[in-house]
Amino acid sequence: MRGGLDALEKLLTQTLSGLGYELSDLHLSNKNKYFQIFIDKGFEQGVPNGGITLEDCQRASQQVQRVLEVEGIDYDRLEVSSPGLDRRLKKPADFVRFRGHEAEVRLCVPVNGRRRLVGTLVELVGEVLQMDVDGVRFEAELGNVERARLVPKI
Secondary structure, eight states: OTTHHHHHHHHHHHHHHTTTOEEEEEEEETTTTEEEEEEEOOEETTEESSOOOHHHHHHHHHHHHHHHHHTTOOOSEEEEEOOOTTOBOOSHHHHHHTTTSEEEEEEEEEETTEEEEEEEEEEEETTEEEEEETTEEEEEEGGGEEEEEEOOOO
16 A cells, blocks of 8 residues: 555555544554454544444444445455453553553653653653652653553453
8 A cells, every 4th residue: 555554554544534533553464465443433522422232343344345446445354343441541541541540551761760650640741741659650651662562441
């Protein structure tokens, strides 16, 4: 695909937003022939607008299939699902949206001797993530975040 992953994400974001969903995450594998798309219904003031149902996944899958065909994007397999309880946090908006939730954050470069932080997301100030980890405030640049996930509450 011309434009690569960014162009694909933009195309999927536009397609899904037209259906009332947002692109939460995207994984490509098998030489970019297997698309795994995670959708959400969006949030208002940190509260989800309902969970993703099987019907939502089917509806999104059908529309994405049509768009990929029209755009001439070759793929072997498409999977559409919910981001789940342990959803990845990728965009700055994700860290803001889930303020007050527990998350596991893995850093590229240690902060105060720690690469793995598990604690409450406090705030995002510019590009600096603030977390409360065992009563201690940690700050890390978003560029230093290798990966981040919510910790599911069951």
